[in-house]
Amino acid sequence: MSAVIDSHGTSHGHDDHHDHGAPAGLMRWVTTTNHKDIGSMYLWFSFVMFLVGGVMALTIRAELFQPGLQIVRPEFFNTMTTYHGLIMVFGAIMPAFVGFANYLIPLMIGAPDMAFPRMNNWSFWLLPPAAILLIGSFFAPGGAAGVGWTMYAPLTSQMGPGMDLTIFAVHILGMSSIMGSINIVTTILNMRCPGMTLMKMPMFVWTWLITAYLLIATMPVLAGAVTMTLTDRHFGTSFFNAAGGGDPVLYQHIFWFFGHPEVYIIAIPAFGVVSQVIPAFSRKPLFGYASMVYATSSIAILSFIVWAHHMYTVGMPVAGQLYYMYATMLIAVPTGVKVFNWVATMWKGSLSFETPMLFALGFLFLFTLGGFTGLVLSMTPVDVQLHDTYYVVAHFHYVMVAGALFSAFAGVYYWLPKWTGRMYDETLGKWHFWLSIIFFNVTFFVQHFLGLAGMPRRIPDYHTQFTEFNVISSIGAFGFGLSQLLFLYIVLKALRSGEKAADKQWDGADTLEWTHLPTPMPYHTFENPPTIK
Amino acid sequence: MSSTTPTHNYYLPEPSHYPVVGSVALLLMLGGMALWFNGLAFGQWSTLAGLAVLIYMMKIWFGKVIEESEGGLYTKRVDVSFRWSMGWFIFSEVMFFAAFFGALFYARLYSVPELGAVDQKLLWPEFNSAWPTAGPNAMDAFTPMGAWGVPAINTLLLLTSGVTLTVAHFGMLENNRGKLNLWLGLTIALGVIFLGFQAYEYSHAYSELNLKLTSGIYGTTFYLLTGFHGFHVTVGTIMLIVVWVRCLKGHFTADHHFAFEGVAWYWHFVDVVWLFLFIFVYWF
Numbered sequence: 155m156s157a158v159i160d161s162h163g164t165s166h167g168h169d170d171h172h173d174h175g176a177p178a179g180l181m182r183w184v185t186t187t188n189h190k191d192i193g194s195m196y197l198w199f200s201f202v203m204f205l206v207g208g209v210m211a212l213t214i215r216a217e218l219f220q221p222g223l224q225i226v227r228p229e230f231f232n233t234m235t236t237y238h239g240l241i242m243v244f245g246a247i248m249p250a251f252v253g254f255a256n257y258l259i260p261l262m263i264g265a266p267d268m269a270f271p272r273m274n275n276w277s278f279w280l281l282p283p284a285a286i287l288l289i290g291s292f293f294a295p296g297g298a299a300g301v302g303w304t305m306y307a308p309l310t311s312q313m314g315p316g317m318d319l320t321i322f323a324v325h326i327l328g329m330s331s332i333m334g335s336i337n338i339v340t341t342i343l344n345m346r347c348p349g350m351t352l353m354k355m356p357m358f359v360w361t362w363l364i365t366a367y368l369l370i371a372t373m374p375v376l377a378g379a380v381t382m383t384l385t386d387r388h389f390g391t392s393f394f395n396a397a398g399g400g401d402p403v404l405y406q407h408i409f410w411f412f413g414h415p416e417v418y419i420i421a422i423p424a425f426g427v428v429s430q431v432i433p434a435f436s437r438k439p440l441f442g443y444a445s446m447v448y449a450t451s452s453i454a455i456l457s458f459i460v461w462a463h464h465m466y467t468v469g470m471p472v473a474g475q476l477y478y479m480y481a482t483m484l485i486a487v488p489t490g491v492k493v494f495n496w497v498a499t500m501w502k503g504s505l506s507f508e509t510p511m512l513f514a515l516g517f518l519f520l521f522t523l524g525g526f527t528g529l530v531l532s533m534t535p536v537d538v539q540l541h542d543t544y545y546v547v548a549h550f551h552y553v554m555v556a557g558a559l560f561s562a563f564a565g566v567y568y569w570l571p572k573w574t575g576r577m578y579d580e581t582l583g584k585w586h587f588w589l590s591i592i593f594f595n596v597t598f599f600v601q602h603f604l605g606l607a608g609m610p611r612r613i614p615d616y617h618t619q620f621t622e623f624n625v626i627s628s629i630g631a632f633g634f635g636l637s638q639l640l641f642l643y644i645v646l647k648a649l650r651s652g653e654k655a656a657d658k659q660w661d662g663a664d665t666l667e668w669t670h671l672p673t674p675m676p677y678h679t680f681e682n683p684p685t686i687k
Numbered sequence: 688m689s690s691t692t693p694t695h696n697y698y699l700p701e702p703s704h705y706p707v708v709g710s711v712a713l714l715l716m717l718g719g720m721a722l723w724f725n726g727l728a729f730g731q732w733s734t735l736a737g738l739a740v741l742i743y744m745m746k747i748w749f750g751k752v753i754e755e756s757e758g759g760l761y762t763k764r765v766d767v768s769f770r771w772s773m774g775w776f777i778f779s780e781v782m783f784f785a786a787f788f789g790a791l792f793y794a795r796l797y798s799v800p801e802l803g804a805v806d807q808k809l810l811w812p813e814f815n816s817a818w819p820t821a822g823p824n825a826m827d828a829f830t831p832m833g834a835w836g837v838p839a840i841n842t843l844l845l846l847t848s849g850v851t852l853t854v855a856h857f858g859m860l861e862n863n864r865g866k867l868n869l870w871l872g873l874t875i876a877l878g879v880i881f882l883g884f885q886a887y888e889y890s891h892a893y894s895e896l897n898l899k900l901t902s903g904i905y906g907t908t909f910y911l912l913t914g915f916h917g918f919h920v921t922v923g924t925i926m927l928i929v930v931w932v933r934c935l936k937g938h939f940t941a942d943h944h945f946a947f948e949g950v951a952w953y954w955h956f957v958d959v960v961w962l963f964l965f966i967f968v969y970w971f
Contacts, residue, residue: 181704185702185704276706279709282710283710287721318721319718326713326717332776332779339775340772344767345764345768378790382790390901391901392904395822396802397824398822398825399794399798399802399905400904401794404794
């Protein structure tokens with residue numbers, strides 16, 4: 155093994171041009187064109203945003219701890235639900251997976267870096283201005299926009315200047331995503347090492363190829379939607395104004411044409427991470443690799459033709475409701491293929507349960523549960539009852555938190571030894587997992603019951619009959635939030651005093667970064683591409 | 688695309704401060720616009736300052752790219768990267784226009800007929816839901832823009848510019864620089880004339896047809912669709928001028944001129960968008 159690593163991994167001669175003349179300190183990070191630096195910055199940025207969005211979530215749960223208005227005004231409560239959603243989706247989860255993509259794709263396909271390193275830097279450094287605009291909207295006259303993360307018209311037409319700051323933040327985030335995605339697609343299509351055919355790529359790379367395609371196709375549509383909102387607000391256009399011949403429902407169509415693929419933009423890279431972690435800890439190759447590729451592609455294509463299942467209650471012909479219902483249910487088929495393949499990968503495997511595997515299994519159980527509640531919601535007559543209730547909130551938090559976030563944790567624990575050269579504390583990692591999964595379920599499982607009983611979402615007060623479940627949910631939320639500080643401690647502890655990690659820390663890991671590169675990795679890798687047979 | 692060309696001599700740039708300059712520019716510009724649109728005079732200056740910084744950033748960044756390209760740093764592999772990325776960028780632009788065409792089709796097929804339906808008669812008894820319309824609450828009448836005046840001439844101009852650009856490309860491939868420079872210059876001239884006609888059309892619409900941005904859903908879709916298209920023609924024309932100046936300076940060779948091809952792809956894309964505009968906004 156070490157012979158392989160020596161012949162390909164360690165870099166020769168001219169790889170050290172970062173050493174002379176390159177800026178040090180803060181400017182190293184501002185000006186870097188190295189995919190590993192940029193990947194790290196994405197991951198740290200997303201963690202900071204995760205804490206910001208988390209504080210907003212805890213504000214919501216604190217207010218909902220008991221009925222009546224205690225802590226915040228209703229208007230402020232609305233801004234909390236709005237920016238919690240926007241920050242978690244665009245600031246935390248998406249950048250986290252782009253961070254994984256930046257760090258790992260060049261390593262996994264044996265490329266020296268991303269295709270466009272300078273543009274890669276810009277994709278990241280567009281995020282801080284967007285975060286400044288988003289958070290800055292809280293200081294605008296009239297405060298931030300309390301419109302919900304979906305930014306539905308006509309409410310958006312009635313908000314103050316904070317709405318405009320948010321609109322421009324979305325524009326910048328869109329630019330960042332489009333540039334990042336073009337970079338990822340180009341890297342995957344053009345930078346693979348000799349022998350790395352498309353169907354030999356690690357599953358994580360495949361999932362990002364598909365995700366990047368979804369991003370390039372949908373982020374411009376979101377940009378169009380918020381641009382229409384902007385011109386309706388300030389220049390007298392009538393896109394969403396019925397008096398001028400437009401329609402507020404038009405906004406919902408355009409938004410969800412972006413919004414439904416967005417769900418898969420978040421979920422598909424999570425599938426990719428899990429598809430690396432489960433085989434590694436089962437010590438078996440991924441079961442049904444080709445069917446995984448086709449299933450993921452099918453999910454991506456179907457995601458474009460089901461958007462109006464978010465809008466059953468706005469008024470739609472019965473034929474439309476039937477179409478969207480059946481098309482949505484169809485997505486359960488490729489998703490079922492994926493879940494089956496993950497389970498089949500473990501079948502008769504030599505399993506071990508280190509922290510990455512625990513989070514991957516947590517993902518597998520709870521994401522599947524979120525998928526099932528999604529299937530429940532896809533049925534029009536059921537959805538008409540449950541629309542805008544806590545059942546929906548529970549559903550998408552099972553997908554977003556126990557799905558995407560747990561997968562991101564699995565990825566961090568899995569690759570941290572490779573990235574930093576140091577191991578995390580396995581005992582504390584397991585504590586983090588068990589605290590997270592227990593408190594997650596305490597927080598969100600009861601919300602199914604609240605929704606079924608009719609509690610509406612995005613409302614700061616509620617009828618006293620909902621009190622017990624809300625108390626439980628709030629306790630769970632604070633437990634979950636505090637558990638994430640343990641995660642920060644684990645990462646910092648690993649960086650400071652973790653044990654030295656091996657070149658191939660996990661027995662079952664079979665991608666190039668484990669088999670062909672030393673730990674810790676040199677600053678530049680694969681300047682001479684390896685050859686895959 | 689093919690896995691046979693090696694990546695080991697793939698050009699990786701040094702650390703660069705251009706991106707962060709661009710980020711500061713966008714923060715100043717878009718933050719400024721948010722203030723400006725809400726009546727804070729300071730916002731104007733912030734927007735202008737941001738725009739100036741953005742133009743400066745593009746000048747130094749693209750200048751560096753041209754320098755690297757002429758310095759022979761871009762191998763065949765890098766060239767292929769440029770091709771993929773330009774293609775995907777144009778796809779993202781297609782989706783941006785798709786949102787606005789979607790709004791047009793939705794208004795014409797759903798929202799306007801719905802507003803004229805029987806169950807809306809109580810609210811809007813007078814409303815005739817025929818296209819073009821400024822909606823049930825229209826304040827004053829307007830005349831829609833006809834297809835067979837200036838727009839038809841503009842169609843001809845853009846289609847011709849596609850041909851002249853192709854002739855210029857043949858000049859490049861044949862190493863005939865005179866032909867290249869002449870026909871590329873003609874393409875730019877056609878683009879500028881198109882923009883002139885477009886400006887005239889807008890002023891005609893405002894002064895004589897009473898067709899304004901505020902003229903309900905017709906004015907909204909008309910100005911936003913033609914306006915974003917006009918913006919893209921402007922950007923395309925600027926890119927063509929840059930490529931033309933580079934041609935005059937003797938840049939590019941018969942087998943290394945992706946800047947030219949990329950701009951040509953973009954120009955043809957803008958051309959195709961115009962054809963859809965001509966059919967669905969002006970004609971039918």
